Amino acid sequence: MEQQxxxxxxxxxxxxxxxxxxxxxxxxxxxxxxxALMIAIHAGFLAYEMGASRVKNVLASGIKNILAFAxxxxxxxxxxxxxxxxxxxxxxxxADGAAGLPWDLSMxxxxxxxxxxIFWAAFTLFAATTAxxxxxxxxxxxxxxxxxxxxxxxxxxxxxxxxxxxxxPSGWLTVKWGYHDVGAAGVVHMVAGFFALGVLxxxxxxxxxxxxxxxxxxxxxxxxxxxxxxxxxIIVGFFGFLGGCIIYMPGEQWINIYGQPTTLSAFxxxxxxxxxxxxxGAWVKTRDPFWMMSGALIGIFCAASGLDVYYPPLAFLLxxxxxxxxxxxxxxLEKMGIDDAVGAFPVHGIGGLIGVVxxxxxxxxxxxxxxxxxxVNFFGQVGGAIVMGLLGFxxxxxxxxxxxxxxxxxxPDHIQEKGLDIVKVPVEAYPENFIxxxxxxxxxxxxxxx
Amino acid sequence: xxxxxxxxxxxxxxxxxxxxxxxxxxxxxxxxLAVTVGTIVxxxxxxKHAYSNHK
Numbered sequence: 001m002e003q004q005x006x007x008x009x010x011x012x013x014x015x016x017x018x019x020x021x022x023x024x025x026x027x028x029x030x031x032x033x034x035x036a037l038m039i040a041i042h043a044g045f046l047a048y049e050m051g052a053s054r055v056k057n058v059l060a061s062g063i064k065n066i067l068a069f070a071x072x073x074x075x076x077x078x079x080x081x082x083x084x085x086x087x088x089x090x091x092x093x094x095a096d097g098a099a100g101l102p103w104d105l106s107m108x109x110x111x112x113x114x115x116x117x118i119f120w121a122a123f124t125l126f127a128a129t130t131a132x133x134x135x136x137x138x139x140x141x142x143x144x145x146x147x148x149x150x151x152x153x154x155x156x157x158x159x160x161x162x163x164x165x166x167x168x169p170s171g172w173l174t175v176k177w178g179y180h181d182v183g184a185a186g187v188v189h190m191v192a193g194f195f196a197l198g199v200l201x202x203x204x205x206x207x208x209x210x211x212x213x214x215x216x217x218x219x220x221x222x223x224x225x226x227x228x229x230x231x232x233x234i235i236v237g238f239f240g241f242l243g244g245c246i247i248y249m250p251g252e253q254w255i256n257i258y259g260q261p262t263t264l265s266a267f268x269x270x271x272x273x274x275x276x277x278x279x280x281g282a283w284v285k286t287r288d289p290f291w292m293m294s295g296a297l298i299g300i301f302c303a304a305s306g307l308d309v310y311y312p313p314l315a316f317l318l319x320x321x322x323x324x325x326x327x328x329x330x331x332x333l334e335k336m337g338i339d340d341a342v343g344a345f346p347v348h349g350i351g352g353l354i355g356v357v358x359x360x361x362x363x364x365x366x367x368x369x370x371x372x373x374x375x376v377n378f379f380g381q382v383g384g385a386i387v388m389g390l391l392g393f394x395x396x397x398x399x400x401x402x403x404x405x406x407x408x409x410x411x412p413d414h415i416q417e418k419g420l421d422i423v424k425v426p427v428e429a430y431p432e433n434f435i436x437x438x439x440x441x442x443x444x445x446x447x448x449x450x
Numbered sequence: 451x452x453x454x455x456x457x458x459x460x461x462x463x464x465x466x467x468x469x470x471x472x473x474x475x476x477x478x479x480x481x482x483l484a485v486t487v488g489t490i491v492x493x494x495x496x497x498k499h500a501y502s503n504h505k
Contacts, residue, residue, distance in 0.1 A: 071490075103476070106464075108466050109464070109465040111464075112463040144493045144496075145494035415504060424496075424500045
């Protein structure tokens with residue numbers, strides 16, 4: 001009898017160990033595929049930017065976007081992950097953040113750690129998303145080196161600092177103010193949008209965008225269908241992004257990044273309803289397919305902070321509101337003499353702002369799980385939005401000003417007129433159906449090696 | 451040539467090939483940093499060169 005009990009106990013222990021390992025591996029698999037889907041965001045931004053560029057700049061825009069992705073990975077390994085783990089109290093690093101240093105035993109293949117690499121990868125793709133958001137705003141006139149420095153600053157420093165403050169179980173914005181932003185409307189979209197605005201003020205418009213009297217000329221995208229398809233690809237990727245925003249707890253209910261219980265179903269309802277509202281709102285306002293697909297993104301961002309708690313028709317209405325209003329912000333921006341080539345600030349900055357503030361209005365009172373932390377509240381959300389806006393804008397403005405002083409920011413006007421591809425890229429985008437731009441074909445061919 | 455940092459999988463945890471000593475970890479890390487920063491410098495130089503070729 002005793003032997004049978006011992007055998008049974010052994011079997012139960014083995015079963016429990018197998019179940020625990022199965023849960024661990026399922027969790028790893030979940031974030032693996034979320035990361036893979038998020039690469040679709042980058043692919044979408046790539047198509048979007050190249051389509052929005054003129055023929056003479058198509059490949060230069062693509063190169064810039066691809067390089068942003070490439071530089072985000074090592075720099076997020078070098079210091080981005082550490083910033084997230086260490087700076088949740090503000091600007092003073094916490095000791096437990098050392099687990100994110102690149103020489104820590106968790107920062108590489110480790111048979112005792114199934115979590116770090118997969119979370120690092122997901123966060124690296126969030127970083128690449130912020131860099132892509134910024135990348136679109138500055139097409140056709142930013143220098144590559146200056147762009148890379150700014151993209152690294154945004155993707156591997158600035159947004160992840162916002163993430164540590166407001167998208168971390170112990171982030172000070174959540175613990176002290178009750179900030180709630182499950183879908184990263186503030187920490188990703190506002191930060192990236194306001195960063196882009198700060199850079200645009202120093203970068204200036206594309207040559208030919210504005211007339212001497214201040215009136216604006218339309219600089220048409222060379223391939224609107226490509227741009228629209230890119231935007232749809234971004235939506236696909238956002239299902240990876242938003243899936244990566246919640247935490248798989250083997251054997252238990254999902255939790256959001258703040259430790260509150262949630263479900264993927266909640267995210268599915270509100271993401272789709274927000275997206276649909278955004279498309280409709282933008283269509284009613286503009287009748288423009290470019291803005292309809294941008295409206296889909298706006299709709300998601302407007303619902304993003306409360307994806308875990310909204311009643312889906314509310315997400316739909318928020319999306320419709322954002323989709324209707326944000327295109328007007330784009331028009332206003334242009335009237336102010338700011339050339340945001342793809343509407344990055346209105347779509348992400350203002351769309352994210354609506355999302356963060358709406359959560360304070362419609363989701364106020366939801367309790368925090370951290371003892372002593374205030375519940376979700378309007379002032380916490382407004383304060384959080386101000387922090388995110390400043391966190392994006394100030395570094396973007398200051399760093400781009402410094403780059404401007406050193407001549408590393410803006411492509412000279414005469415090069416813009418020729419086109420960046422013929423100057424910097426050793427291949428042509430459309431060699432068999434070339435649409436000639438205002439270039440002198442007797443000039444030397446592009447300098448290779450970029 | 452045997453570069454594996456372990457002889458058995460029993461009890462194996464962190465596996466950092468070529469990086470089983472702190473000095474080597476730092477060397478590889480600094481090498482990766484140098485490539486990252488160096489590429490930005492190269493990009494700036496290439497760009498100036500390209501612009502000067504197209505006065």
